[in-house]
Amino acid sequence: MKRERIEEIAEILDKRGKMSLDQLEKEFPSVSQMTLRRDLYQLEEDGRIIRIRGGAMSVKEVQKVSGEAYTKKTTINTDAKIVIAQKASSLIDEGISMFLDGGTTAMYLSKEMPDIACNVFTNGIAVAMELAQKKNVQITVVGGQLMKDNLSTASPAAREYFAATNFELAIVSATAFTPENGFSCNSQIESDLLKQVFQKARHVYMMLDSSKIGKINPYTFAHIEDIDVLITDDKFPKEYKTIFEDNNIVVM
Amino acid sequence: MKRERIEEIAEILDKRGKMSLDQLEKEFPSVSQMTLRRDLYQLEEDGRIIRIRGGAMSVKEVQKVSGEAYTKKTTINTDAKIVIAQKASSLIDEGISMFLDGGTTAMYLSKEMPDIACNVFTNGIAVAMELAQKKNVQITVVGGQLMKDNLSTASPAAREYFAATNFELAIVSATAFTPENGFSCNSQIESDLLKQVFQKARHVYMMLDSSKIGKINPYTFAHIEDIDVLITDDKFPKEYKTIFEDNNIVVM
DNA sequence: GACTCCTTTGTTAATAGCTAACATATTTGA
DNA sequence: TCAAATATGTTAGCTATTAACAAAGGAGTC
Numbered sequence: 274m275k276r277e278r279i280e281e282i283a284e285i286l287d288k289r290g291k292m293s294l295d296q297l298e299k300e301f302p303s304v305s306q307m308t309l310r311r312d313l314y315q316l317e318e319d320g321r322i323i324r325i326r327g328g329a330m331s332v333k334e335v336q337k338v339s340g341e342a343y344t345k346k347t348t349i350n351t352d353a354k355i356v357i358a359q360k361a362s363s364l365i366d367e368g369i370s371m372f373l374d375g376g377t378t379a380m381y382l383s384k385e386m387p388d389i390a391c392n393v394f395t396n397g398i399a400v401a402m403e404l405a406q407k408k409n410v411q412i413t414v415v416g417g418q419l420m421k422d423n424l425s426t427a428s429p430a431a432r433e434y435f436a437a438t439n440f441e442l443a444i445v446s447a448t449a450f451t452p453e454n455g456f457s458c459n460s461q462i463e464s465d466l467l468k469q470v471f472q473k474a475r476h477v478y479m480m481l482d483s484s485k486i487g488k489i490n491p492y493t494f495a496h497i498e499d500i501d502v503l504i505t506d507d508k509f510p511k512e513y514k515t516i517f518e519d520n521n522i523v524v525m
Numbered sequence: 526m527k528r529e530r531i532e533e534i535a536e537i538l539d540k541r542g543k544m545s546l547d548q549l550e551k552e553f554p555s556v557s558q559m560t561l562r563r564d565l566y567q568l569e570e571d572g573r574i575i576r577i578r579g580g581a582m583s584v585k586e587v588q589k590v591s592g593e594a595y596t597k598k599t600t601i602n603t604d605a606k607i608v609i610a611q612k613a614s615s616l617i618d619e620g621i622s623m624f625l626d627g628g629t630t631a632m633y634l635s636k637e638m639p640d641i642a643c644n645v646f647t648n649g650i651a652v653a654m655e656l657a658q659k660k661n662v663q664i665t666v667v668g669g670q671l672m673k674d675n676l677s678t679a680s681p682a683a684r685e686y687f688a689a690t691n692f693e694l695a696i697v698s699a700t701a702f703t704p705e706n707g708f709s710c711n712s713q714i715e716s717d718l719l720k721q722v723f724q725k726a727r728h729v730y731m732m733l734d735s736s737k738i739g740k741i742n743p744y745t746f747a748h749i750e751d752i753d754v755l756i757t758d759d760k761f762p763k764e765y766k767t768i769f770e771d772n773n774i775v776v777m
Numbered sequence: 778g779a780c781t782c783c784t785t786t787g788t789t790a791a792t793a794g795c796t797a798a799c800a801t802a803t804t805t806g807a
Numbered sequence: 808t809c810a811a812a813t814a815t816g817t818t819a820g821c822t823a824t825t826a827a828c829a830a831a832g833g834a835g836t837c
Contacts, residue, residue, distance in 0.1 A: 275814065294794080305816050310795080326578050326794070326824070398650040398666060405673045414650060414678050416668025416686070421657045426666050434668065434682060527785070546823080557787050562824075578795070578823065 278304070279312045283321050291325075353482040353506035354378045355385070361444055361480055361504050362386035371442040372470050375400055375425025378446040378480045394440065396466060397425040420460060427462035435469045443474035447495075449488035450481055452516055455496035457489060464492035476501045483508035530556070531564045535573050540636060541607075543577075605734040605758040606630045607637070612756050612777055613696055613732055614638040623694040624722050627652055627677025630698045630732045646692065648718060649677040672712060679714035684721045695726035699747075701740035702733055704768055707748035709741060716744035728753045735760035 278301065285300060286292055297309050316322045358381035365371070367389045373379045375397020383400050388407040395401055396415040404412050415435075417428025445467060447456035456479065458464055471477055477500045486509070503517050530553065537552060538544055549561050568574045610633035617623070619641045625631045627649020635652050640659040647653055648667040656664050667687075669680025697719060699708035708731065710716055723729055723746070731752045738761070749772050756777045 307817075308815055311815085323575055324577065325575065398653050401650050401671055402654065402676065405671060405676055408673075412671035412673075413680075414666065414668050414671050416666050416678075416683060419653055419657060419664040419666050421660075421664075424654065424657060426668075428665075430682075430686060431668060559788080560786055563786085 275312075279316060282309070282312055283316055286316075286322055353484070353508070354381050354480075356506055357480050357482055357504050358382040358385045361478060364478065364502075364504075365389070365391065365442075367391060369441045370394075370439070371444060372440050372474060373397070373400055373443075374445040374467070375423060376446045376448070377423075378482065379444065382444065382480070394435075394438070396427055396431065396463075397423075399424045415466070417462075420463075425463065427460065427466045429462070429465075432466055432469045435466070435473060438473060440470070440474040442476045442478065443470050444478045444480065445470070446480040446482075446485075447490075448485060449490040450485050451487060451489055452497065452513065454489050455493045455499075456481075457491065457493040459490050459492070461492050464494040467494040471495055471499055478502040478504060480504045481509075482506050483510075486510065486513065527564075531568060534561070534564055535568055538568075538574055542636070605736070605760070606732075607633050608758055609732050609734055609756050610634040610637050613730060616730065616754075617641070617643065617694075619643065621693045622646075622691070623696060624692050624726060625649070625652055625695075626697040626719070627675060628698045628700075629675075630734065631696065634696065634732070646687075646690070648679055648683065648715075649675075651676045667718070670714070672715070677715065679712065679718045681714070681717075684718055687718070687721045687725060690725060692722070692726040694728050694730065695722050696730045696732065697722070698732040698734075698737075699742075700737060701742040702737050703739060703741055704749065704765065706741050707745045707751075708733075709743065709745040711742050711744070713744050716746040719746040723747055723751055730754040730756060732756045733761075734758050735762075738762065738765065 282297065282301075285297075294306060294309060294313075297313075298306055301309060313322065313324050317324050354377060358378055361382050362385040365386055368391060370392040371394070373382065373393055373395045375395060379395070379397055379400050380403060383403040386407075388409050390409040390411075392411045392413070393404055394413045394415065395404070396417070398414065398419070401412055401414045404410050415426055415428075415431040417426040417431050419426050447458055449457045458467070471494070477495075479495075479500045479502070481503060483506050497517060534549065534553075537549075546558060546561060546565075549565075550558055553561060565574065565576050569576050606629060610630055613634050614637040617638055620643060622644040623646070625634065625645055625647045627647060631647070631649055631652050632655060635655040638659075640661050642661040642663075644663045644665070645656055646665045646667065647656070648669070650666065650671070653664050653666045656662050667678055667680075667683040669678040669683050671678050699710055701709045710719070729747075729752045731747075731754070733755060735758050749769060754777065755769050
């Protein structure tokens with residue numbers, strides 16, 4: 274109920290742009306003002322709204338007012354990514370040692386995942402920052418050149434480092450997928466890093482929201498048979514699903 | 526006078542992102558709080574800022590916040606650190622290759638510093654994220670275990686990596702200083718890393734706000750004679766100043 | 778210069794909104 | 808089913824904001 278209410282508040286705010294607490298109280302007569310305040314506080318922490326005196330304002334509205342375009346990457350298929358991230362986070366067991374990539378889906382995953390004792394290796398600094406909130410998660414950041422577009426790092430040195438490291442699990446996502454070209458991304462060093470990770474990981478979970486399907490990016494880092502589990506959303510085409518299942522891959 | 530002040534407020538806010546009225550009052554000691562309030566009100570009408578409780582926020586900041594998670598850590602001696610960071614940022618030349626640590630002062634420095642072409646190595650992921658906003662800055666993140674308290678990394682591997690890297694300049698800060706025990710911090714691996722950095726850096730600038738003075742932390746990584754320039758605030762004790770100057774260190 | 782009009786700035790009191798702290802209810806999970 | 812964690816409600820105190828009025832400049836006119 275909290276989750277839904279917060280979601281609804283966010284939606285209303287995105288629609289109306291700006292609302293006072295009084296107005297919100299009228300929309301949600303069943304809860305107290307304080308609860309709404311707390312909801313707004315949380316939405317602010319998530320970066321979805323800005324609290325102003327007497328109410329709140331949607332970030333979208335701000336961006337509209339200021340007239341500037343905002344990065345669309347964070348908004349593509351957000352809901353699907355969150356669902357996927359939730360699903361993936363439920364698969365993480367206590368004490369596990371895992372690799373997590375630096376993509377937006379991994380970002381949501383690190384928000385959703387429970388605060389259990391485990392070891393996470395990541396090349397995404399935004400992911401690392403998010404995970405730093407969790408008391409019990411041990412984080413190791415992969416060093417290297419920082420790519421500003423996706424806030425992740427990669428370097429030859431990191432590749433070597435991973436050659437001497439073992440993971441129980443690697444959870445990654447691709448920016449493009451076709452059955453013929455497999456999973457691909459836009460950066461060669463990232464692709465190299467992921468290849469290395471795949472060699473050392475016992476299990477590989479791929480998070481792939483349906484917007485990535487049918488696209489091809491320059492650097493392929495894995496093929497269908499390289500992964501163990503595919504986590505996707507309900508818009509995932511049925512015909513593809515059978516391809517994965519024929520390779521003994523669990524599709525979620 | 527009004528016009529210029531408003532312009533200046535807008536600029537400062539674009540840089541710092543978010544400021545309290547208290548801080549603004551310190552920046553503009555010659556006018557009353559009410560005047561600043563009115564200025565903010567006007568800037569809001571112009572769509573350049575958003576007024577929030579206790580201060581204001583630049584629209585640019587809003588766009589940034591909407592992308593990432595938002596940590597609202599309030600730190601000690603913020604104002605002094607900002608002053609120190611401003612001073613330090615004025616010392617950075619185009620094309621330089623430098624190391625920056627992961628502390629809060631370095632964080633402010635990365636906000637204040639101009640967007641010039643240069644190479645920055647850092648072990649602070651918050652610093653790296655901040656620098657990622659600058660188009661012309663090349664960033665390299667040091668990998669390793671993430672320490673959650675200060676969001677910086679350190680590892681033996683990183684030490685080796687730096688053994689093969691040269692810097693023109695290292696800008697670091699300590700969490701404690703006494704003349705006898707030198708500059709110290711709370712983590713052994715961080716201390717090791719800094720020692721290595723000091724060996725490879727041609728010049729070392731130390732940022733030290735006065736709240737650190739007289740304190741001792743477990744791991745000393747440098748002594749007075751190891752640094753070239755000390756950047757501090759105006760509460761820095763005079764008797765200490767002479768100690769530094771006797772060692773040919775520029776005190777700012 | 779003295780006067781008026783207009784803009785900017787400062788001061789104060791009253792109010793609205795926020796936070797913190799605790800109390801209660803509800804959910805989760807063992 | 809119980810205990811622990813999470814979510815919600817209630818209150819009191821406090822802080823920031825507003826509004827209204829007063830004072831101080833600036834600009835133009837006689």
